[in-house]
Amino acid sequence: MIKPARRIATLEESPTLAITAKAKELRARGYDIIGFGAGEPDFDTPENIKRAAVRAIEAGHTRYTPVGGIAELKEAIIEKFKRDNGLDYTPDEVIVSCGGKHALFNLFQVLLNPGDEVIVPAPYWVSFPPMVKLAGGVPRIVETDETTAFKLTAKTLSEKITPRTKAVIINSPSNPTGAAYSPEELEPIAGAALEGGLTVVSDEIYEKLVYEDNGATSMASLSNEMKQSTVVFNGVSKTYAMTGWRIGYAAGPDEIIKAMTRLQSQSTSNPTSISQWAALEALTGPQDFVETMRREFSKRRKLMVEGLNSIEGVSCIMPHGAFYAFANIKAYLGRTFKESAIKDSVDLATYLLEEAEVAMVPGSAFGNDSHMRLSYACSEEDITTGIERIGAALGKLE
Numbered sequence: 001m002i003k004p005a006r007r008i009a010t011l012e013e014s015p016t017l018a019i020t021a022k023a024k025e026l027r028a029r030g031y032d033i034i035g036f037g038a039g040e041p042d043f044d045t046p047e048n049i050k051r052a053a054v055r056a057i058e059a060g061h062t063r064y065t066p067v068g069g070i071a072e073l074k075e076a077i078i079e080k081f082k083r084d085n086g087l088d089y090t091p092d093e094v095i096v097s098c099g100g101k102h103a104l105f106n107l108f109q110v111l112l113n114p115g116d117e118v119i120v121p122a123p124y125w126v127s128f129p130p131m132v133k134l135a136g137g138v139p140r141i142v143e144t145d146e147t148t149a150f151k152l153t154a155k156t157l158s159e160k161i162t163p164r165t166k167a168v169i170i171n172s173p174s175n176p177t178g179a180a181y182s183p184e185e186l187e188p189i190a191g192a193a194l195e196g197g198l199t200v201v202s203d204e205i206y207e208k209l210v211y212e213d214n215g216a217t218s219m220a221s222l223s224n225e226m227k228q229s230t231v232v233f234n235g236v237s238k239t240y241a242m243t244g245w246r247i248g249y250a251a252g253p254d255e256i257i258k259a260m261t262r263l264q265s266q267s268t269s270n271p272t273s274i275s276q277w278a279a280l281e282a283l284t285g286p287q288d289f290v291e292t293m294r295r296e297f298s299k300r301r302k303l304m305v306e307g308l309n310s311i312e313g314v315s316c317i318m319p320h321g322a323f324y325a326f327a328n329i330k331a332y333l334g335r336t337f338k339e340s341a342i343k344d345s346v347d348l349a350t351y352l353l354e355e356a357e358v359a360m361v362p363g364s365a366f367g368n369d370s371h372m373r374l375s376y377a378c379s380e381e382d383i384t385t386g387i388e389r390i391g392a393a394l395g396k397l398e
């Protein structure tokens with residue numbers, strides 16, 4: 001028998017897997033399941049980007065590229081940071097990886113020594129704690145709730161810093177809560193991070209999907225000192241509906257970016273050459289697609305959140321960005337259906353899948369058991385019908 005290594009034995013299976021598998025099975029059996037589980041835009045990649053990929057194939061861009069990305073794409077990324085964030089980077093301070101997820105994975109591998117602590121505000125993106133652990137680090141979870149609109153404060157951050165703390169993760173706008181920090185909120189957090197000598201891991205992948213003012217400030221843009229302490233993560237997956245193309249990028253001080261590039265040179269090598277040319281078109285071509293998608297999400301956001309708040313016992317704060325509603329369902333935990341107890345968010349998600357035929361992700365996947373994540377990357381019709389079904393099913397609980 002082939003036995004996996006100990007570090008993999010401690011890698012937890014995603015708690016969302018069981019629900020996703022069940023939804024799939026029910027769909028295959030002909031049930032009309034409404035899906036609020038999606039972690040990606042329901043839009044197709046824009047035509048000009050697809051064309052650029054076809055042209056790349058025809059032009060023979062089908063060989064290895066420089067490990068950290070083609071020069072043209074790096075230049076486009078540098079230009080993006082200048083245009084959108086007022087940040088100046090050199091090519092040595094930028095790396096292109098196989099998705100933002102891969103760039104983050106690379107960072108934790110090169111940043112952490114065994115036992116180094118990383119502060120992870122909860123609710124967190126599912127991959128943050130396992131990535132930290134796989135790199136030998138220790139995730140230190142800081143809980144947040146509606147009282148701070150699911151945002152970390154300088155005070156809660158400072159209280160958690162120990163001599164072993166190496167970094168803090170800020171994901172704004174956030175998956176799963178949609179929380180986005182204003183510059184006024186980021187400033188004191190940046191101050192606390194600098195005081196503690198921390199590296200700031202700033203996941204800005206939803207930067208372009210914000211629905212209110214002041215939700216798209218890059219941590220690195222606050223001051224030159226912050227730029228030296230921050231690694232920024234972004235990518236084309238969410239902004240350009242390109243999740244399958246696997247292109248993300250990071251920018252930061254050249255020593256850390258060079259280390260990430262060395263690691264990448266010994267693992268994946270370059271991200272797909274064709275996808276890089278497509279990403280170049282995404283960043284430098286017409287941008288109207290992004291605004292069209294953002295407006296569409298903005299409409300759905302209102303419909304979803306108002307719908308959730310109309311259900312008795314459910315409350316949901318208005319998310320400022322991304323495409324998720326994070327609804328408080330605590331009132332329904334501990335209830336029963338036909339004598340079987342709904343103990344936690346997984347039980348409730350399972351119940352809603354079976355009884356309401358609506359799929360969503362239980363909050364425990366994000367480190368918060370009293371909530372559910374409902375994605376509004378779906379049609380308005382699905383939102384209206386799904387909300388009705390959820391309301392009716394919850395009404396049957398005793």
Ligand SMILES: *Cc1c(COP(=O)(O)O)cnc(C)c1O
Nearest residue numbers: 099100101125175205235237248
């Ligand atoms: C989707 C997502 C990413 C990265 O996605 P990639 O497809 O790997 O670029 C990173 N962080 C968060 C919070 C996300 O939701």
